[in-house]
Each structure stands twice: as C-alpha cells, then as structure tokens.
Amino acid sequence: MKVAVLSGKGGTGKTFVSVNLAVTAKNAVYIDCDVEEPNGRLFLKPELKKETPVYTRIPEFDAEKCTGCRKCVEFCRYNALVFVRGKPMVFPEVCHSCGGCALLCPEKAVTESRRQVGVVEEGDAGGVRVITGVMNTGEVSAVPVIKAALRAGEAGDTLEVIDCPPGSGCPVLESVMGADCCILAAEPTAFGFHNFQMVHRLAALLHKPCGVVVNKADGAYAPLEEYCAAHGTPILLRIPYSARLAELGAAGKIAVEHDEETAKAFRELLAAIQKGAAK
Amino acid sequence: MIIAIPVDDSKKNVCVSFGRAPYFLIQNTESGKNDIVDNPAAEAAGGAGLKAAQFVVDSGAEALITVRCGQNAAEVFKAANVKIYKAFGTYADENLKALAENKLDELTSFHAGFHGRA
Numbered sequence: 157m158k159v160a161v162l163s164g165k166g167g168t169g170k171t172f173v174s175v176n177l178a179v180t181a182k183n184a185v186y187i188d189c190d191v192e193e194p195n196g197r198l199f200l201k202p203e204l205k206k207e208t209p210v211y212t213r214i215p216e217f218d219a220e221k222c223t224g225c226r227k228c229v230e231f232c233r234y235n236a237l238v239f240v241r242g243k244p245m246v247f248p249e250v251c252h253s254c255g256g257c258a259l260l261c262p263e264k265a266v267t268e269s270r271r272q273v274g275v276v277e278e279g280d281a282g283g284v285r286v287i288t289g290v291m292n293t294g295e296v297s298a299v300p301v302i303k304a305a306l307r308a309g310e311a312g313d314t315l316e317v318i319d320c321p322p323g324s325g326c327p328v329l330e331s332v333m334g335a336d337c338c339i340l341a342a343e344p345t346a347f348g349f350h351n352f353q354m355v356h357r358l359a360a361l362l363h364k365p366c367g368v369v370v371n372k373a374d375g376a377y378a379p380l381e382e383y384c385a386a387h388g389t390p391i392l393l394r395i396p397y398s399a400r401l402a403e404l405g406a407a408g409k410i411a412v413e414h415d416e417e418t419a420k421a422f423r424e425l426l427a428a429i430q431k432g433a434a435k
Numbered sequence: 436m437i438i439a440i441p442v443d444d445s446k447k448n449v450c451v452s453f454g455r456a457p458y459f460l461i462q463n464t465e466s467g468k469n470d471i472v473d474n475p476a477a478e479a480a481g482g483a484g485l486k487a488a489q490f491v492v493d494s495g496a497e498a499l500i501t502v503r504c505g506q507n508a509a510e511v512f513k514a515a516n517v518k519i520y521k522a523f524g525t526y527a528d529e530n531l532k533a534l535a536e537n538k539l540d541e542l543t544s545f546h547a548g549f550h551g552r553a
Contacts, residue, residue, distance in 0.1 A: 229489070237483025238489045240514045247507050250482045 160335035160364075164351025166322035169341045169371035169395070173406065175199045175317035177339075177429075178342045180422040181317075185307035189331040190321040191274060191289035191301040198341045199410050202279030202286035210289075211270040212297075213253040217244055221265035221370040228257035228266065249296040273302035276308045285311070297391060298327040306334065313418045315430075324354040333360070337365040337434040339392070344370055344377030353383065360387075365410040365434035369425065372397040388435055438462045438534065439496040439526045441477050441487075446471045449522045449530060453501045453508060454483035456459040459528050464535070484508040484548060492517060500530045500539065 166198050171188075178186040188194040202214060215228075215237075222243060229239040236250035237257065244257075248271060258266040274291040289305030298321060309316055320331040320417045338359040342352045359366050366389050369379065369429050371393040384391055395401070401418065404411050412419040440449060441456030450456035451481045457477050461470045466488035472494075484504070488511040491499055499512060512519055520539040522530050533539050 163533070233480075235476070235479060235486040238485050238492070238511050240492060240511060245511065245514060247482070247485060250485060250507065328450075 157260075157313070157337075157338055158318060158335045159337055160171040160318040160320055160332045161339045161341060162320040162328055162332060162355050162359075163322060163341040163343075163386055164324055164353075165343060166253055168322075168343045168348055168351075169369070170322070171196050171199070171319055172371065172395075172411070173339060173341050173369050174317045176418070176422050177426060178284045178315070178317040179282075180412050180419070180426050181315045184283070184315040184317060185285045185287060185309045185311045186237075186281075186317050186319065187287045187289075187305055188319045189302045189305055189327070191291040191298045191305065191327070192321065194288045194319075197277070197279075197286060197288050198408055200281040200284060200286050201408075202281040202284075202288075204277055204279045206278040207274050208276045208278070208304070208308065209259075210274045210276060210301050210302045211253065212251070212273050213268040214248045214251050214271050215246055215257050216269050217246070218265040219411065220241060220269070221263045222261075223226070223263055223265075225262065227260055227262065231256050231260050252297070253300070260346050261311075268414055272303075276301070276304045278308055285309070289298055298303050299330050299368045301329045302327055306331070324358045326353070328355070328358065329362075332362060332364065335364060335393050337367065337429065337432075338369050339429070339434070340366055340389075342368050342370050342380055343372055344374065344380055349377065349380050349383070356387070356389065357384075365432070367392040367429065367434035369393045369395065371395045390433055390435055392428050392433055393421055395421070436464045436498065437494060437496045438464065438498045438500065439491045439494060440500045440522070440530060441472065441474065441502075442527050447527060448525050449500070449527050451502045453504050454479075454485075454487040454540060456487070459487075459494070461496065462531055463547060482507075485511065488512060498519065498534065500527075500534060501542065503546055505548040506545045507548060533536075545546060 175203040178184040188196040224242040229237045277288040287309040289301040321327045440460045443450040476483040488508040492515045519542040521542040
C-alpha cells in the first residue's frame with residue numbers, strides 16, 4: 157500500500173506524520189520525495205547501504221550533420237531548444253529529456269548524453285527502509301529525482317509512506333500519482349487552510365481517497381472543519397500543539413518512540429488507513 | 436536596424452515582463468515600419484523567455500529594449516548578437532527616441548527566471 161503525505165504549505169508536519177507513520181508500521185518503506193530539502197533521514201538516521209546517481213538525458217547536436225532544418229526546435233514544447241545562427245542551442249535545465257528531438261531529426265544529428273541531477277540514498281533504520289531523494293543544488297526540476305526515489309522504494313504489499321514536497325505543482329503531482337491514498341497534513345491557520353484546499357483539489361482531481369491529519373491542533377479551526385465535512389473528507393487524527401512534541405522534534409527524536417500518547421494515536425491512524433478510512 | 440520592445444495591452448507602453456508580454460513592437464529604423472505583433476510565448480506553459488527570445492531573434496532584431504530579462508533569454512541574445520537595452524519610463528516611442536540618441540544604457544543584470552514561482 158502506498159500512502160502519500162502532503163500538505164501544500166511547508167512546515168505543516170508532512171515529515172512528522174510520514175516518519176511516525178512508517179516507524180509505527182515497523183515493516184515499512186519511507187520515501188522522502190521532498191528532494192530539495194529531504195529531512196526524514198535526520199529523524200530516522202538510517203544506516204546508508206546504497207547510493208545511486210540520478211541522471212537525465214540532454215541532447216547533443218553534431219554540427220556537421222545538422223542542416224539547420226529547425227524541426228527539433230519547432231517540436232520542443234518546453235522551449236529548451238532555440239535556433240540561433242543556423243544551429244539549435246540547448247538549455248539543459250529547461251529540457252525535460254523527452255528524447256523527441258533525437259527521434260525527429262532527419263539527419264540523425266542528435267545524440268543524448270547524460271547529466272547527473274541528484275542521488276537516491278537507500279538505508280535501513282530498524283524495520284524501516286529509508287529511501288531519500290537528494291536533488292543537486294542549483295537544479296530546476298525535482299521530478300527525475302522523485303521518479304528515481306519512488307522506483308527505488310517499490311515494495312509491493314509492504315506499506316510505502318511517501319513524504320511529498322510542499323506545494324501543489326509538478327513535484328507533488330509526481331509524488332502522489334501512484335499512491336493508493338493521500339494523507340493531508342493540515343495546519344489550523346488561514347494560510348495552512350488555503351494551501352490545504354489546493355492539495356485537496358489536486359488529490360480529488362486524481363481521484364485519490366483522502367484523510368486529514370490536523371497538526372498543531374489548538375482547538376477546532378472552523379473553516380477547515382466545515383470544509384472537510386462538506387467534502388466528506390474524514391479527519392483521522394488531531395495532533396495537539398504541544399511543547400513536548402516540539403522538544404522531541406528539535407532534538408531529532410521520533411515522537412512515537414518517546415511519547416506514549418502519540419504512539420497510540422499513530423497506531424490508530426495506521427489501522428484506520430489500512431482499513432480504508434480515507435475517502 | 437530592427438528594434439524589439441515588449442509592450443502591454445495598450446500597445447504603447449513598455450511591458451514589465453519580457454517573456455510574457457502580450458505584444459512586441461518591432462521597429463525598422465531604416466524603413467520606418469512599425470509593427471505590433473503577438474508574442475507567441477505569452478501563454479507558454481514553460482520556457483516563455485526562451486520562446487520569446489527565439490521570436491525576437493527570428494524577427495531580425497539587432498536590439499531589444501526591455502525592463503528586465505532572464506538569464507536564459509540573455510544567453511540567446513548574446514549568441515545572436517542582439518544588444519539588450521534597459522527601458523525607462525512608460526512609453527515605447529520615448530525609448531526608441533532615446534536609443535536613436537544613444538541615451539539608453541545596456542541591461543547588464545539578468546534575473547534567474549521565475550519558473551512558475553511568481
């Protein structure tokens with residue numbers, strides 16, 4: 157079972173929920189798809205077993221074979237190719253590695269070379285397999301690293317917890333696409349609620365069953381409660397806004413290993429998810 | 436010389452965006468011909484700056500007057516020998532006049548692109 161944890165707004169508690177859920181399940185795979193700043197490993201402290209580079213392909217043009225027909229430039233929907241002084245120019249960060257230009261070139265002047273954009277780390281932390289996508293600093297697209305991390309984390313029937321990046325753009329879409337259900341970490345604030353609605357709409361668009369975990373829940377936040385009720389989206393857990401949890405987090409500790417109340421709450425959350433409580 | 440300026444919906448005022456300006460004003464100083472043309476990159480999903488740069492290069496322009504320009508587009512203009520000048524004030528025609536009088540500065544700082552973030 158693949159469970160994606162997402163939130164829209166950053167700092168809402170995606171990693172908190174993901175890490176605690178994976179540790180509660182014991183036999184699970186935790187996949188950090190927040191490849192721009194993966195931090196699940198700071199809590200899980202996995203023993204590193206394997207590091208695999210992630211490459212994307214970029215086109216290279218044989219200047220002697222290229223006749224300057226421009227077909228590749230016209231074809232590139234990402235506008236990664238620009239035709240200047242009779243030849244195509246490549247912008248590697250804009251290229252999506254679709255390979256279309258190489259397929260299309262009538263002169264076979266295009267070959268594809270590879271460029272490293274990140275790594276996938278694989279390690280173990282007790283019973284939890286920890287997969288961490290790490291994007292190289294300065295890269296623009298997180299998607300290739302996310303794809304590689306998800307592939308490395310494939311675990312069949314074993315629970316996969318996918319810690320998604322913040323936002324609701326392409327990297328989130330990529331992380332959520334293959335999930336069986338989505339857990340939306342929500343913060344009871346106007347900002348948190350605004351972004352919560354964005355990811356909820358995204359999940360609905362993809363027909364993913366959703367369940368909500370309200371983090372830092374300092375009493376009920378009416379707009380969030382009403383929205384969830386109106387959409388039939390269940391609130392599966394409310395985590396209190398507590399100094400104890402903040403202290404554990406700041407110390408890099410995993411809450412379910414140190415706080416019995418939280419451990420119980422996550423056992424219930426896991427059981428609910430496995431029973432198909434997300435709607 | 437052909438000069439390109441991104442202009443907004445008024446078709447007279449310089450547009451603050453280069454890649455996503457709705458129109459370009461293309462001025463041919465020899466023939467005096469002055470065209471307002473649709474920017475094919477205005478609605479591009481991504482790479483708008485590059486697509487707009489391609490359009491300007493294809494128009495035969497040797498100069499671009501703009502408020503700002505991204506690094507990728509600037510690289511295209513450098514390769515194509517198109518000079519980039521910094522626009523001032525509101526009106527495109529005043530900028531053309533200023534360029535004719537050699538009063539415009541070259542644009543030397545290029546932003547890293549917004550890539551859907553702005």
